Amino acid sequence: MINYIIQVVLFQVLFVAVYDFFLSKETFFTKNRWYLLGTAVLSFVLPLFKISTVQKAVPKEYYILLPEVVLSPQKVIEKASWYQSFNYLDVLFWIGCLLFFIVFLVKLERIIRLILQYGVARKENYKLVLLPKETKAFSFFNYIFLGKDIPSSKQEKIIQHELVHSEQKHTLDLLFFEFLKIIMWFNPMVYVYQNRISLVHEYISDAVASKSDKKENYINHLLADIFQVEHISFINQFYKHSLIKKRIIMMTKTQSKKVKQLKYLLLIPLLGSMILYTACSSVKLSEKRSKNIIKENMSEVEDVPFSSLDKAPTFPGCEEGDRKCFNLSMMKFVKKNFKVKLADSIKEISGKKRIYALFKIGIDGRVFGFKVRAPHPELKTHTIDMLKKLPQMKPGEKNGKIVRTGFVLPITF
Known part of the structure; x- marks a missing residue:
């Protein structure tokens, strides 16, 4: 997930950089609007792209995290402290989402309160809310909020501007x-x-609204007075001081030549590079996980469900591809063959013990590739010896082909 988020942010940086350097100063306002919306969506979609030819070049191994086997029924297994099972990043993420959702609701409530408090005057194409003793001017969908203290000579121009936002x-x-x-x-x-x-949005509305009058007159309306601003991020404000200078510059700018629309073609190589980067990075990440699966914390191994395979490996005595039977058979095998007394006799370790064992089922069904992380060398040796006793199995299948499958087996006692 973190890798996905990093790619989303990286792609958004690149998209915005292209916009700022090549497109933002052009007068193709509607195209720029769709560029910003489209690339924002693409930044979330592109990291999910996979190129099959690139993926097939690297042999795949499917690692399946098996259910934890808990031994020593005669002992009470210590319960993990609440803070040990706490994922602080997840908690922080959801707290942030909740806070920002509350902020959004507060902003929405302010708009609804204005509508209920001051009432609505229904017009042909919009609904007008007049705000007493205010000089604010903004819109929300087809609601136009207009301060009564705005001079009547300017109100019509502002309404024309806000109507463009609405339409x-x-x-x-x-x-x-x-x-x-x-x-x-x-x-x-x-x-x-x-x-x-x-x-x-302001450029688009200015371009439409200023057509009914001289641009000089329209610009004078922007500069004539200092007006209040409503600080709500999802409303379209007529008077926003930080934007007025940019709006005036854009209104006085000569219309961009049509040939400059070719700049949008920059998206083609940019998108191609992003898709290639996504595919290659996913392959490298897969290889890295395979090589370092034991070296790094085994608890962070990605949980790949049996459903990722067309047919799961079959344990002797189970029906072909029976996942539940495979899990139960592995659990019975471990409980029968693991010597708990050996672990109890090791004085160097105490309390709850956990072993992470990795093994693979080859295309011939034989079990191999034993790697174990254990709190003591004797336990590691014993676990490998136990896994070597696993019977030959029927291998798994993916896309009609027999594949080598890796398993991670947690054992707690």
């Missing part, structure tokens, strides 16, 4: 990034994306 569903864009902020609150690029698309 083009700009609120949906902002809510999309608001959702991303909830599930990826730790990712700064989500905030960058939301900032960029908010500015594009």
Whole structure:
């Protein structure tokens, strides 16, 4: 998961870099809007891409984490302390999601409260909410919020501007990034994306609204007064001081030549590079896990379910591919052949003991590749000797081909 998140953030950085350097100063506002929305979605999809030809070049081994075998029924196995089983990163992630969801609800409640408090004047294409003693101006879907203290000479221009936001569903864009902020609150690029698309929304609305009047007059409306700002990230605000200068520069800019739309073709090599990187990195990660599966903490081995195989290896006496029977047979085998008394006789270790054993079932069904991590050398030797007694089995299958399958067996006593 961490590798996936890193790739998402990396791809978003690259997409935004291309936008800032090549596209942000062009007047293709609608195309830029869809570029930002599309690449935000692609950044989550691309890390899932796999190229079959690249994947097939590397032989696969499927590691299956078997159920833990608990021995020594005569003893009470110590319960792991709550903090030992605590995944702090998961807890932190969900706390962050909860907090940002609460923040979102608070913002939404502020908008609903304004509607209920001041009422709605229904117009032909929108709903107007007049705010007494305010100079705020913003929209949310087809609701336009307008401060009564805004001069009447400017109200019509502002409404025209906000109507563009409403008609083009700009609120949906902002809510999309608001959702991303909830599930990826730790990712700064989500905030960058939301900032960029908010500015594009203003460019689009300015371009449409300024057509009904001279641009000079429209610009004067932006500069005439200092207005209040409502600090809600998923509303479209007419007066946002940090954006006004950029909006004026863009309105006075000469229309970009059509040939400059070729800049969007930069996406093709960029996407190709990202897909190739994703495929290659997943192969390298798979190889690394295979080589270091015992060297690193065995508790972090990825749990690959039996369902990843078309046919699971078959333990003698079980029906072909019977996963439940395989697990039970392995459990019975360990309980029958593991010498608990040997572990009890070792004075150097005390309390709960855990062994992680790895073995493989080859394409001929023979068991091999024994690797064990144990708290004492004698236990390691004994576990390997025990695993060597495993009977020959029927190998597993994937995509109609017999495959070598690896197993991780935790033993606790």
